[in-house]
Amino acid sequence: MPARFSTIGVVGAGAWGTALANAAARAGREVVLWGRDAEAVEAMARSRTNPAHLPGVRLADSITLSASLAALSGCDAVLLVVPAQASREVAHALAPHLAAGTPVVTCAKGIERGTSLFMTQVLAEACPGATPAILSGPSFAADVAAGLPTAVTLAARDLGVAEGLATALGSSSFRLYHSDDVRGVEIGGAAKNVLAIAAGIVGGRQLGASAGAALIARGFAELMRFGKAFGARTETLTGLSGLGDLILTCSTAQSRNYALGLSLGRNEGLHPTGKLAEGALTAAVLVAMAQARGVDMPIARAVEAVLAGRSDIEQAIGSLLARPQKAEA
Ligand SMILES: NC(=O)C1=CN([C@@H]2O[C@H](COP(=O)(O)OP(=O)(O)OC[C@H]3O[C@@H](n4cnc5c(N)ncnc54)[C@H](OP(=O)(O)O)[C@@H]3O)[C@@H](O)[C@H]2O)C=CC1
Numbered sequence: 101m102p103a104r105f106s107t108i109g110v111v112g113a114g115a116w117g118t119a120l121a122n123a124a125a126r127a128g129r130e131v132v133l134w135g136r137d138a139e140a141v142e143a144m145a146r147s148r149t150n151p152a153h154l155p156g157v158r159l160a161d162s163i164t165l166s167a168s169l170a171a172l173s174g175c176d177a178v179l180l181v182v183p184a185q186a187s188r189e190v191a192h193a194l195a196p197h198l199a200a201g202t203p204v205v206t207c208a209k210g211i212e213r214g215t216s217l218f219m220t221q222v223l224a225e226a227c228p229g230a231t232p233a234i235l236s237g238p239s240f241a242a243d244v245a246a247g248l249p250t251a252v253t254l255a256a257r258d259l260g261v262a263e264g265l266a267t268a269l270g271s272s273s274f275r276l277y278h279s280d281d282v283r284g285v286e287i288g289g290a291a292k293n294v295l296a297i298a299a300g301i302v303g304g305r306q307l308g309a310s311a312g313a314a315l316i317a318r319g320f321a322e323l324m325r326f327g328k329a330f331g332a333r334t335e336t337l338t339g340l341s342g343l344g345d346l347i348l349t350c351s352t353a354q355s356r357n358y359a360l361g362l363s364l365g366r367n368e369g370l371h372p373t374g375k376l377a378e379g380a381l382t383a384a385v386l387v388a389m390a391q392a393r394g395v396d397m398p399i400a401r402a403v404e405a406v407l408a409g410r411s412d413i414e415q416a417i418g419s420l421l422a423r424p425q426k427a428e429a
């Protein structure tokens with residue numbers, strides 16, 4: 101039986117877009133990979149590599165590259181893989197090229213600043229004819245591109261659409277679980293990036309493995325409280341896209357968010373490499389949304405205060421440790 105989604109568009113030729121294009125190709129799909137920079141796209145098509153964002157990885161033969169969004173018009177589904185704050189602009193430009201009802205799967209992890217909207221809400225506004233979906237979970241682009249075993253969650257309001265997309269993109273090394281808890285999946289990815297900055301700070305300050313574990317557990321309590329306040333299901337928050345991704349991102353400097361925290365914790369200032377760290381862009385809106393709903397998120401608040409320059413690291417750690425004793429749950 102032919103796959104329901106046989107041609108996949110990938111919008112965004114960064115690390116994650118390139119890795120997902122290769123994963124879709126590995127799953128047997130025809131893939132169109134779009135990048136905004138025509139010169140870079142042409143060089144990628146010639147070299148079959150993406151040296152700027154995913155060095156050392158060869159692009160699969162079934163990937164066609166284009167710098168024109170019109171090339172996406174024949175796609176059965178599209179993955180939107182640009183940073184969270186660029187998603188509205190790019191989805192808006194993509195909209196006229198899609199057939200009505202085409203699933204658009206946002207793969208960004210963040211919350212839109214200014215509107216406080218989650219990624220599929222941004223999609224619904226910017227690309228109103230599309231069927232919004234979200235892909236998220238513990239998955240470094242380099243691991244997926246290398247074919248290392250990875251498992252993520254793909255959610256759409258219609259479980260059948262989520263299952264069809266998971267089937268189209270999955271392979272033995274890239275496992276996709278389907279879900280209809282769209283909100284739960286998008287909250288996990290957005291919140292864990294902010295908490296990973298705190299974990300990096302703990303690492304950079306050499307506070308010890310015990311403190312690192314405490315940070316993950318108390319950070320997860322914050323993620324759960326926020327998720328529940330915004331309608332996420334517990335089983336999603338404790339799954340791949342919530343706890344799973346929190347553990348990954350809080351555990352290694354391979355994460356750009358953790359690396360940013362590491363740099364702050366070592367008093368080296370904000371990340372010198374200039375790499376994307378979505379948590380730094382999400383922290384303020386996450387904290388504002390939590391406050392508006394009466395959700396207590398002291399770790400996320402401390403990260404936001406440090407990033408905004410209202411608190412130094414010692415003050416932030418001191419105020420977390422000085423919080424009144426309370427029941428764990
Ligand atoms: N890398 C990873 O391991 C994972 C990343 N993600 C998420 O995926 C999203 C993208 O991250 P990632 O691919 O790693 O980031 P990268 O920095 O590697 O790439 C970002 C890509 O988006 C493009 N881009 C940026 N702004 C715009 C814009 N305004 N219009 C069009 N294109 C734009 C960039 O283009 P240009 O090259 O021209 O600057 C680049 O190709 C993030 O939300 C991230 O959290 C999720 C899971 C894993």
Ligand SMILES: O=C(CO)COP(=O)(O)O
Nearest residue numbers: 237238239240355356357
């Ligand atoms: O989301 C990711 C892994 O699941 C990637 O994390 P970073 O953006 O922190 O590198």
